[in-house]
Amino acid sequence: MQLTGDRFTSTSALVGNDLATLPEFPAEIRAPQGTLAGVSAFQVHISDHDIHTPGDISDVLVAMNPAALKSQLNRLKGGGTIILNSDAFDERNLEKCGYEIDPRSDGTLDDFTVHEIAMTSLTVTATADLDVKKRDAERSKNFFALGVISWMYTRPLEPTMEWVEAKFASKPAVVAANVAALKAGHAYGETTEMFANQYVVNAAPAKPGTYTNITGNTATAWGMIAAGELSGLPVFLGSYPITPASDILHELSRHKNFGVRTFQAEDEIAGAGAALGAAFGGALAYTTTSGPGVALKGETIGLALSMELPLVIIDVQRGGPSTGLPTKTEASDLMMAMYGRHGESPMPVVAASTPSDCFFAAIEASRLALKYRTPVMLLTDGYLATGAEPWRLPEVSDLPDIGVSFTTEANSTDLEGNPVFLPFLRDQDTLSRPWAIPGTPGLEHRLGGLEKADQTGDVSYDPNNHELMTQLREAKINGIANDIPPAEIDGTGGADVLLVGWGSTLGSITSAVQSMREEGLSVDQLHLTHIHPFPSNLGDVLTKYTRILVPELNRGQLVKLLRAEYLVDATPLSKVQGLPFTGQEIISATKALLEVTQ
Amino acid sequence: MQLTGDRFTSTSALVGNDLATLPEFPAEIRAPQGTLAGVSAFQVHISDHDIHTPGDISDVLVAMNPAALKSQLNRLKGGGTIILNSDAFDERNLEKCGYEIDPRSDGTLDDFTVHEIAMTSLTVTATADLDVKKRDAERSKNFFALGVISWMYTRPLEPTMEWVEAKFASKPAVVAANVAALKAGHAYGETTEMFANQYVVNAAPAKPGTYTNITGNTATAWGMIAAGELSGLPVFLGSYPITPASDILHELSRHKNFGVRTFQAEDEIAGAGAALGAAFGGALAYTTTSGPGVALKGETIGLALSMELPLVIIDVQRGGPSTGLPTKTEASDLMMAMYGRHGESPMPVVAASTPSDCFFAAIEASRLALKYRTPVMLLTDGYLATGAEPWRLPEVSDLPDIGVSFTTEANSTDLEGNPVFLPFLRDQDTLSRPWAIPGTPGLEHRLGGLEKADQTGDVSYDPNNHELMTQLREAKINGIANDIPPAEIDGTGGADVLLVGWGSTLGSITSAVQSMREEGLSVDQLHLTHIHPFPSNLGDVLTKYTRILVPELNRGQLVKLLRAEYLVDATPLSKVQGLPFTGQEIISATKALLEVTQ
Amino acid sequence: MTNDSESNVTLLDPTKRGHWTSDQDVRWCPGCGDYGILAAMQFMHAELAKDPATEIKTEDTVFISGIGCAARFPYYMDTYGMHTIHGRSPAIATGLAIARPDLNIWVVGGDGDMLSIGGNHLIHALRRNVNLTILLFNNQIYGLTKGQYSPTSEVGKVTKSTPSGSIDPPFNPISLAVGARATFVARTHDLDRKHMIDVFQQANAHRGASLVEIYQNCNVFNDGAFDAITKRANRAAMMIDLVDGEPVRFGADNEKGVVINNGRAEVVEVDDVGVDSLLVHRADADPSVSFALAELANDRQSPTAFGVFRAVESPEYTDAVEAQVADAQSDGAGNLSDLLTSGATWTV
């Protein structure tokens, strides 16, 4: 173990240097400070150049045995990531360091994202064909761990391999074993689609309250549960696993005590379809997925839209196109959310901006779906989903009431004065149609994807009716603009430049704006939660600015919508590297737009 | 038969009046002029108010027996629709009117769209439960025919039913039978997804040449065959039936002598997938469908885009959203064509503007797909697909050479100077990658949907590589702007207003522009074939105008793209009634924009 | 919601067909086999309503379909219904069943809808044993899209999309369902209302997923596809009626029978083998036996079995879902505040 500790120090030091050459997203890997002899662990500290995270708290803890975990856990940030060597968590080791119950099962690690990996045995297997003794092979497990970390943080392996070769030049077997372990760890991260869990920095000083650490996926799942409680409807999730969305399914499936029903379907189409069926039955229905899954759900979403039933589709965006970069973040599904269906099929699009905001965004998406009987697309992304932040818990009583009532009685009369139910007789205010669920006597009706006659909902091929219904569906969604908060500028309302963002770029843009203001630049900021429809005042707000910069983790999607809608000459700032913006990138682009000499 | 003839006359007269109340798309149904006693047929003449079709030529011929067909066929327009009562085409009837060979099988009807319906027996069955004798029931078959026609041209049944009730007030059984037959005919049209086959008026005076009548679907199929011949590649179609696209599959499957292979897949995903597999093998690969099918193909298209393989997706648009109006036309899939995939996935979009233009558009889409190794979306619509027009046949020798060559040898060397094949080493000019097909020794390689390293195509998670590849894919498609004809204005180049159109609105817009010019208004016209990328000069062209009107059979999709791209204040003119624009609708909107008092 | 041609009394009386009939005009082609199936379904419901124990109600009944002629079915039942998208009805119905295990859910579709685009959802619904009664209207053609061949069309079929004849062997829906571990599988046909009613009732009474294949004539695009078997004159020789607990016999004089020979079902002359050698049908026998019986139909020249091939009790999917929810709630329902504070918390 002593040896192991040493090697870590060396390796880590190396990696520390090495990583400094990747300025956009540096990380440090350090041997634990104050490590007791024999404790095998290392810590990864990640920071954005612009933001100084205080203290010695780490983001990632790699614990090669229970002792390491025990001694180092207090140095790990709440919500941080633990990678532990499950091979070492046997009774003897647990006992040796005084764990009475396995900390993996008693809730000790609840606050963290835990990856259990059988590192010893995987290393032994990875080096099995080499000419090394099993005991020696086991020693290479640290390199396996380093490989995993390198995968997660997109670090190249070559420098480490070169270092290993130089360091152990005289012992080719050791070189071979270490390199094999390093590569195996790296491949393991890839093959099991491991994601870097990142901290989203909370810019505002901590307000008084009770806090917990939460990842975006957990917050999304909790938001769904909350929406169920707030609406009084049973939650149904139809889903098919896909990185980085699967954890929402996993989390929800653990909360059946809320009456939640989760269904792992045979594919994404079935997941969405089952949710739509559940919605017809009166459930608060969700389907969760990532980009490739949304590409498959378009037809079903179109049906929901035509039937005017509530359905929330959650897209945890990842790098595209196609399979793309499953474990990297990107915000490139916005246009698909807007237009990824045939025909005229407008639907609301809502985007979460921080891990904890996923909770509120899920409730808001549910509110709109229920109130307007419409599919709603909720966009999060890999960075939010797997990243964690400290969250000041809301009072349950402060959460909105999003209850809706089912129609239980006839809503009109026929020519002879008999009561009849018209499933497409709309609410004057919201233009929503009544939601009458099976089991309700007298309101039997059939819904379908063929065009429906106004009010009666009977199949209709009438040209004018089709135009009317198309306009009504559109007007219903557009009307939501008045049921959401107006766009609110952070700043003077008339600065030299406005930065407009959406989604997970909030943190980066906010910190960039703060720096620039400190520098004395005149910069306003606007972050959009509702992307379709836009807040009703957005046009008025935007046309006040002569310079608008729209930083996006795509090739410029929101900026297209803004330009088309408001004819404002907004400028895109694009990044598609699977990584969030650094503050510096945003600052440079803003200054370029302002023509400030940098 | 005498009686039948009479009834037609009455009915037709009635319908003639009745239809006059539907000003936007009037049709006349007439008993054949100069009908010999005993000939049972009726003709439907359709015209747009603005365009006067000369003579007595009809658009639709309903022939209740061979004699009717024989005597009236010369009055039917080339490319017109024949609805015939197949029950009456027995040997005896054929002989009686002197047909030696059944005209349905000897090519006589090749020039027309023929619907064979067993109208007598269907009518008898439809009236079976009523208290009418079989012979009387048979007489109602004309109402069955009228029901079919009413379906095709979206005519209400009620006026006819009322007329029948009044006319036969004293014979309730006759009323019941006629109404049942009428409804059955109408339902038949709906149930078998019958489409109105419409004439697209050819504005230009007939140039010398050889002409044939062609529907858009046939022209599309022939364009695909031509592209195969022009490229020297075998044509492969993977498709799943759907109205109104199925006829492309049907037509192509009849031309195996061109080495064409058609595959009716288990669904749309498999149709696209099979086509992509064929493309990997070196075929000129297509998949044909309509809106709901495209909504299912998004993920596969994304894969094609990531693998950079040629694939033409043909979307014969119909009324949406969802199942919508399968037999009505609409142009509302443009945004899906642009953005219906996750991630950054730009691809070319080409649109045909007349039935015969489908031929050229299919060749052009194929050219782009092959040259740039990219999926290409070709948009047609139900109106083009089932409508026919006289087509001046091109000389085969005038058609473009769209041949490409497969890579057969290593295109680079490794560090040691050995020849290697780099599947993503791009052509400097087009940015296309080499296309090396299985069977080529030494060029073995693997393609996938994960991000690929520049040049080598190996899986790569490198952030900067991902951004580079994203930009390269985008630049490749954008570069096509220089490989297509520039936008060419029809008109002065500086009129008071510019009408920008795309797709099947060409006829309506052109005739409206002509009328307005005759009235002395200053109107220019521009019709786009390439919607992504736009022709490179489009921005320059558009910014010359202060008023731009964009008529579209959707809620304003192209207009969004123009506004976003060029920040021009273009105005949408929208129609979503499953019907083409009338000239008058376009004229009114243009005048409104010009603030001309109407 | 009213039907002018019938008296209000009929409409209000659930034992009358009219009570189960919606106000929509039926829009199939005259003579289509679908009419007979619809009538059987409406009569079956009326029949069931006579038994007060069933408590059958229009509002608790749901019909879900995909797209196709067959898929128009829900419009004509005066129950709740969804006419959805092509191929997805088993998946959509599964969601409804999980959300609402109290409902009686029927799923309707054609051979294209259920076996071509929807094949995967069908086999998964069967495997899961979700409480759905699934009716497969097999007319061996795509009707709605005007006559292309389907996954049940015979090899060599000339259709619009296969002018030189189709080249792929058809599925045998019963074999496929047994291969997918279905717990209830049956076959009936559109010409025999009594048989349909009987099979529908059994299928619907089965707790779990039931698949009923219905031979259905499309008189417009594939007329007479089943004549060789179901035409009155051919029935005796070609239709084998499966009766639980009885030896499998058929023929005008019951002179023919089925034996299992080396694992394979074979048609024999009863006199040649003796009654005791005949297979005694048991719907709860090993799936291999159901499979063997299903395979009889692969050849159109051979007699084809009708009735219930397979009916076995097996845990039903939504029951299991409910049990897990009940178990999770055995200590009380979830509390939102507790959930929010279930991780490590701290106070500022």
Next chain:
Amino acid sequence: MTNDSESNVTLLDPTKRGHWTSDQDVRWCPGCGDYGILAAMQFMHAELAKDPATEIKTEDTVFISGIGCAARFPYYMDTYGMHTIHGRSPAIATGLAIARPDLNIWVVGGDGDMLSIGGNHLIHALRRNVNLTILLFNNQIYGLTKGQYSPTSEVGKVTKSTPSGSIDPPFNPISLAVGARATFVARTHDLDRKHMIDVFQQANAHRGASLVEIYQNCNVFNDGAFDAITKRANRAAMMIDLVDGEPVRFGADNEKGVVINNGRAEVVEVDDVGVDSLLVHRADADPSVSFALAELANDRQSPTAFGVFRAVESPEYTDAVEAQVADAQSDGAGNLSDLLTSGATWTV
């Protein structure tokens, strides 16, 4: 395209494994069963290359996969390959096979890829009898997405998505394939290279669609799933080796056997029934027999059959396509000018 660790000679010699090995690092977890399958595949090709009659070449060989750990396979074969999207590989491969009947096409996927999202494409490829060799790596789990249950996972399986245990009965892939009218179906496992090579060769030699289920251990998310059957100590008692033309026997002393009893396959003591009563395996027997043998595996406690369940000759899909094209061209290839003027024309 080169592999530093091997000499150029090895690379150029098709009878050496290295010739079939790509230059990509293999990225499965150490100890994953996939390694063994890859090795078997590479050795099999090297072996085949020794027979000059086979003319086997890397450039004529294509591996097509969907998404999943198993689906990484094509990257490691130095042939042509496509790593496509989840579930669609049988459809994509079908298109390639039709376009290029000259190629030897392998399709690779996991139990999720092939039986969950891709189930429909799989059964349709089997039904059509397209000339594809389809390998189903069955590890009864979703590996790549970190361990959710799959359509082959046993009831009650606790996974990330089923913390209270899964509730749906698994597919039996062999039964499903037979139900879909597959013409070649086999099972092997990742621990027996010789058996794999033998089965792969037979499957690939079969003209038509072949399905090979491979029991594959995912040591990270579902370790030991098949230990009860394929672990060396259990093999004699639990693995039944199907040998064409031989009575089905197994056990340490061949003391056990399989009979077909009333249509159902049953394990018996040979002494109890006598050798002559045993089922003599014939891969071309009626599908009912293949089905009965497949059903043995439904219960993890029972012995499970390995080897070729079914191999029957039947017209192959792409052959039929080619025949139709050839027929259409018997009077010469199409001419574009003729096509354009094939309708009624007139001259102005």
